Amino acid sequence: MNTSLGSTTILSESEVRRSHLIARIKWYLRGALITTIGIVIMVVVAFPNLWLLSTSFKTNDDSWAIPPQYIPLRPTLESYGYLFGGADTSGRSRELQHWYVYFVNSIIVATIPAVVATAISTLAGYGFARFKFPGATFLLTLLLVGQMFPGPSLFVPIYFMVNSLGLYDSLLALIIIYTAFHIPVGTWLSNGFIRSIPLELEDSARIDGCNLLQTLLYIALPLAKIGILTVALMGFMAFWGEFGFASIILEDRYKYTATLAMMRQITETTSTFTVIGAAATLMGLPLLLFLLFAQKSFVRGLAAGALKES
Amino acid sequence: MTLMKTLGLRRQDLFGYALVLPAMLCVFGFIVYPVGEVIRLSFTNTSLLTKKSDFVGFESYERVLEDPLIGTVFQNTVIWVFATSSLVMLIGLAVGYFLSFDFRINKALRSGILVPWILPAIVSIAAWKWMYNAEMGVLNDLLMKAGILREGYPWLGEPGTVIYALVAVSVWRHLPFAALVISAAVQAIPNTVLEAATIDGANGWDKFRLVVMPNLGYTLSVVGVLQLIWNMNDLLTVWGSTKGGPAGSSEILSTFIYDQGFMSFRFGVSSALSVINFLVILTASLIYLLLLKRTWRADEA
Numbered sequence: 001m002n003t004s005l006g007s008t009t010i011l012s013e014s015e016v017r018r019s020h021l022i023a024r025i026k027w028y029l030r031g032a033l034i035t036t037i038g039i040v041i042m043v044v045v046a047f048p049n050l051w052l053l054s055t056s057f058k059t060n061d062d063s064w065a066i067p068p069q070y071i072p073l074r075p076t077l078e079s080y081g082y083l084f085g086g087a088d089t090s091g092r093s094r095e096l097q098h099w100y101v102y103f104v105n106s107i108i109v110a111t112i113p114a115v116v117a118t119a120i121s122t123l124a125g126y127g128f129a130r131f132k133f134p135g136a137t138f139l140l141t142l143l144l145v146g147q148m149f150p151g152p153s154l155f156v157p158i159y160f161m162v163n164s165l166g167l168y169d170s171l172l173a174l175i176i177i178y179t180a181f182h183i184p185v186g187t188w189l190s191n192g193f194i195r196s197i198p199l200e201l202e203d204s205a206r207i208d209g210c211n212l213l214q215t216l217l218y219i220a221l222p223l224a225k226i227g228i229l230t231v232a233l234m235g236f237m238a239f240w241g242e243f244g245f246a247s248i249i250l251e252d253r254y255k256y257t258a259t260l261a262m263m264r265q266i267t268e269t270t271s272t273f274t275v276i277g278a279a280a281t282l283m284g285l286p287l288l289l290f291l292l293f294a295q296k297s298f299v300r301g302l303a304a305g306a307l308k309e310s
Numbered sequence: 311m312t313l314m315k316t317l318g319l320r321r322q323d324l325f326g327y328a329l330v331l332p333a334m335l336c337v338f339g340f341i342v343y344p345v346g347e348v349i350r351l352s353f354t355n356t357s358l359l360t361k362k363s364d365f366v367g368f369e370s371y372e373r374v375l376e377d378p379l380i381g382t383v384f385q386n387t388v389i390w391v392f393a394t395s396s397l398v399m400l401i402g403l404a405v406g407y408f409l410s411f412d413f414r415i416n417k418a419l420r421s422g423i424l425v426p427w428i429l430p431a432i433v434s435i436a437a438w439k440w441m442y443n444a445e446m447g448v449l450n451d452l453l454m455k456a457g458i459l460r461e462g463y464p465w466l467g468e469p470g471t472v473i474y475a476l477v478a479v480s481v482w483r484h485l486p487f488a489a490l491v492i493s494a495a496v497q498a499i500p501n502t503v504l505e506a507a508t509i510d511g512a513n514g515w516d517k518f519r520l521v522v523m524p525n526l527g528y529t530l531s532v533v534g535v536l537q538l539i540w541n542m543n544d545l546l547t548v549w550g551s552t553k554g555g556p557a558g559s560s561e562i563l564s565t566f567i568y569d570q571g572f573m574s575f576r577f578g579v580s581s582a583l584s585v586i587n588f589l590v591i592l593t594a595s596l597i598y599l600l601l602l603k604r605t606w607r608a609d610e611a
């Protein structure tokens with residue numbers, strides 16, 4: 001009896017251990033499955049651009065190798081050299097050989113509109129958030145719908161307008177239209193951000209004797225800092241890569257933006273993907289740095305901007 | 311002062327108007343006015359060369375319909391817009407749901423997944439064009455190594471399938487945004503609701519179907535409508551990859567507007583196409599507006 005009792009105890013102990021083991025294996029399998037799914041998503045997301053990055057460090061011959069080299073066997077920086085040297089005699093980087101000019105042009109047409117549009121949008125956003133003037137709802141609706149229109153539908157009329165203003169083939173024209181195009185989104189975003197700031201702070205500033213302008217400058221704006229930065233970054237992002245309007249307005253090669261030059265290199269010459277890869281890497285770099293530094297607020301801002309949750 | 315009183319305005323109202331004036335001037339000048347312009351231009355035979363601009367009624371629209379390519383354009387546009395939007399919603403839902411959990415890998419994933427979205431479109435399009443290359447493309451190499459393909463497939467050179475290859479690029483580019491927005495919406499569902507479902511004996515699939523999905527209707531519709539609008543407005547993906555080719559087989563409305571206007575200088579036809587594009591976007595925007603109205607009202611109160 002004793003033995004049987006003892007044996008059942010031992011049996012149940014091993015059973016317990018077995019069920020623990022099963023639970024543990026299940027837990028590990030689940031972890032492995034989750035990690036695998038995560039890695040698959042990551043690879044699919046990252047692969048195309050990593051592939052181009054890897055190509056940018058290959059020699060031209062290696063970039064055409066069959067089967068493809070996943071990691072450059074003879075890594076070189078010569079493609080990056082072509083972008084700035086312009087000494088590629090074979091003409092392989094023809095459209096991109098004045099890269100630094102295009103890069104500077106892109107910086108100009110991305111930075112100035114981002115700053116100007118953010119300033120105008122912040123003022124307007126404050127106006128809509130804090131003053132219930134007649135017609136505000138109508139104007140906000142107009143902005144919401146109007147933000148969808150800049151695109152192929154406006155190519156022809158904008159081209160005609162720019163021509164009649166005498167601004168064809170000038171960076172100024174791009175600066176003006178980019179600024180205007182960013183204002184609807186910018187106003188909506190800053191309207192949302194400012195609405196989320198408690199009104200009490202501004203009220204007490206008013207009681208302390210600040211006028212409307214001082215309240216805006218010293219109380220509301222510092223609190224809306226992150227929102228304002230998001231508006232500016234979103235603008236920069238959009239203009240940095242804009243192609244359609246830049247291509248119909250700019251004609252002179254030395255006024256090209258990086259996006260235009262890259263487009264011509266991709267579509268109009270026998271493509272040299274080593275040089276394209278190098279140019280693409282340099283184009284992506286500023287935005288990746290933004291992502292690194294401003295990720296949290298940026299993501300929140302983007303989500304809010306799209307869904308108008310704020 | 312008396313004018314203000316008759317209009318029923320207060321001093322703050324004037325300050326409000328002053329604040330929004332610069333923004334509204336820009337929007338009226340460079341968005342509202344051009345929309346009116348393109349509608350007017352579509353009924354004229356305006357040309358920069360001949361300097362004439364006469365009213366010609368629906369002639370441009372008739373020429374659009376007579377174009378031998380227009381059937382392909384409309385068909386491709388429908389495929390382009392609806393395939394992309396629905397795939398982004400579907401895959402975005404799966405990935406977004408996955409991202410909404412506190413798995414350790416998700417921390418890295420949430421920032422990593424943003425990269426394709428934050429990079430300029432032209433960069434990703436260059437990357438895909440390179441991957442799609444028929445002879446040396448890495449995609450063919452991978453598929454052949456995996457035993458799926460016997461020989462390289464001309465992804466961007468096959469008229470029957472090129473539009474689907476381009477849809478894949480667009481889905482890939484827009485997925486991160488959709489996934490993040492959807493995962494935020496899942497996380498916004500109160501934990502108590504999910505716990506109550508667990509106590510009631512719901513398994514994972516039931517919870518997803520009966521608790522999570524009903525709460526995502528709004529977010530999914532917004533994502534879908536935005537996708538529709540963004541893809542109608544997207545010139546770069548198709549133009550950068552194929553220029554609408556081979557032989558017009560991947561032409562969509564946006565590339566056709568660009569092609570007719572700025573490659574062939576048929577501004578009348580281009581304007582008529584622009585008006586069609588505009589009307590589709592206007593309709594989608596009004597749906598978007600109706601969707602947002604609910605949250606917006608709550609916000610004003």
